Amino acid sequence: MPRRANLARATRxxxxxxxxDLVRAAVAxxxxxxxxxxxxxxRDRASVALVAHSGIENFVGWLAQGEGGPVRAQDIFESAPPELARSISLAQTLDLIRSVVDVVETQAAEIVGERAAPAVREAMLRYSRDVAFGAAHIYARAAEQRGAWDAxxxxxxxxxxxxxxADEGMQSRxxxxxxxxxxxxxVIAGNPPTDPGSPETGAADPAYILxxxxxxxxxxxxxxxxxxQGGRLITLLGGTPDALADATTLxxxxxxxxxxxxxxxxxxxAAGRxxxxxxxxxxxxxAWPTAPRPARADDLLAERALIGDLPARNALRSRIVRPLDQVSGGDLLQTATAYLEAGRSFEATARALFVHTNTVRYRLGRIADLTGYDLTDPHDGDTVHLAIRLARLGTAATPPATPR
Structure with missing residues (x-):
């Protein structure tokens, strides 16, 4: 530690x-x-005054130690309630230290005389430097503890x-x-990033990932x-107006x-859904190697249905088959089925339905408007085709009504 001038006992x-007086001037x-x-x-203002008082008392005690004595910043802040660290930030704590330093510098000559004032100012500057470092250490340790608890x-x-x-315990947390x-x-689901420095597992440290x-x-x-969790990085977005755009950002x-x-x-x-x-x-x-990144879960309804996702299967039937079956007496559903099962050919579909090819094109346009699925797109067409097949299975699994 740098040498500092020893102040006479009378000066201290x-x-x-x-x-x-110094505390009141610092608070002002x-x-x-x-x-x-x-x-x-x-209460917090009183605590700030208490810290200022403790800081000046500690300064006087530090002066009495002579050269090389350590500054115990923890002792200064122990006089205040623990809640104060949550009420004022590190920057505000440094504002407090700066005000004490400025007041002591300004009033040094008045208190100890012109001859001893430079030594007091020098001592205060060195003392305040160590207090500032000590305060930063205290806040850093508190931040680590809060961070671990929050994690x-x-x-x-x-x-x-x-x-x-989703119970009361989760609500309080x-x-x-x-x-x-x-x-x-x-909710976003993806793979956690890999760690090139860990060839054995390839996985990065979860704390670092988060x-x-x-x-x-x-x-x-x-x-x-x-x-x-489970080999996936699960992320919840809150207050998101456009989850897909935010996922792209992340x-x-x-x-x-x-x-x-x-x-x-x-x-x-409701985030579980x-x-x-x-x-x-x-x-x-x-099952869809060329899927966009990121992709909506709803864009993967067909793939999800293939792995047995019942909500996805129900969504395919309710969002595609049911609307098509309820419009124009089922003509749209009939056209979609014929188009997908005739090799996706306008001409073959028109022949199967005994209509003009322009009628087929018109109906496919209506299907796209109604469901959001363009049957001329390979993935959309596969999705609608699967929905129709699932609907057939559902109908086949329903026992016939018993005649009365």
């Missing part, structure tokens, strides 16, 4: 005797220079959503993370909760492979 006693300086002080509660809460919330346990009233929630994801989300003002935080976005649901406690769709889509995405 002069400073100690003016502790109250904070109040006049920093708007955040006025926004504190009366555990985050993992518990994500796990509860995946298991469908989500509220502690600031997600209690979050709306417009969607830290990088949160950093990227923070840069783009996105709210996320995430966990690595895609570099995921590893290679499919990236699937579940439907947006109204609040966190989005999570199940996203995970199902991620599991089935291998």
């Amino acid at each position: 006693e002069l400073i100690a005797g003016r502790t109250g 300086d904070i109040e006049s220079r920093h708007p955040w002080y006025a926004a504190l509660s009366a 555990r809460l985050e993992a518990l919330v994500v796990d509860a959503i995946l298991r469908g346990d 989500a509220a502690a993370l600031g997600w209690g009233a979050t709306t417009y929630v969607a 830290d990088q994801l949160h950093r990227r989300a923070s840069r783009h003002n996105l709210r996320v909760l995430a966990a690595v 895609q570099d935080a995921f590893g290679p492979g499919p990236l699937v976005v579940g439907p947006t649901v109204p609040h966190l406690f 989005s999570a199940r769709a996203a995970i199902s889509g991620h599991a089935a995405a291998a």
Whole structure:
């Protein structure tokens, strides 16, 4: 530690005797220079004054140690309640230290005389430097503890959503993370990024993965909760007006492979539905190698149906077959079936239905408008064809009505 001038005992006693005046001057300086002080509660303002008082007393004690004595910043902040660290930030704490330094520098000559004032100023500058480093260490340690606690809460919330346990326990944990009233929630399922430095497992450290994801989300003002579970990186988006666009923003935080976005649901406690769709889509995405990245889970309804996803099968029937069957007396469903089973040929379909090819084109346009599926697109056509087949199976599985 740099050498500092030893102050006479009488000089130290002069400073100690003016502790109250220095504290009042420091608090007045904070109040006049920093708007955040006025926004504190009366209790927190009293705590700030207590820290200032402790800091000046500690300064006097530090002077009495002579050369090389350590500065114990922890002792300064122990006088304040633990809640103060949550009320004022590190930057605001440094504002407090700066005000104490400025006051001591300004009033040094008045307190100890012109001859001893330079030594007091030099000592205060060196002391305040160590206090600032000590304060930064205290806040960093507190941030690490809060971060570890938040990570555990985050993992518990994500796990509860995946298991469908949206109970009061999850609600309280989500509220502690600031997600209690979050709306417009969607879930993303993807592969975690790999670690080139770990050839044995190829997997990056989960803590590192989540830290990088949160950093990227923070840069783009996105709210996320995430966990690595079952070999997947599961991410919840909160307050998202466009989940697919947000997933595109975050895609570099995921590893290679499919990236699937579940439907947006109204609040966190309905996120299980989005999570199940996203995970199902991620599991089935291998059946569509050219799927976009990211892809909507709803774009993978056919692939999900193939792996036995009952909600996906029901969605295919309700979104495709039922509307087509209810319009124009079933002509659209008949046309879709004929087109898909005639090799997707306009002419062959027209012959099968005894209509003009322009009628077939017109009806295919209506099908696209009604369902969102363009039968001339290979993937859309396969999806509609599968929906029709599933509907046939459902009808065949329904026992005939018993005549009365």
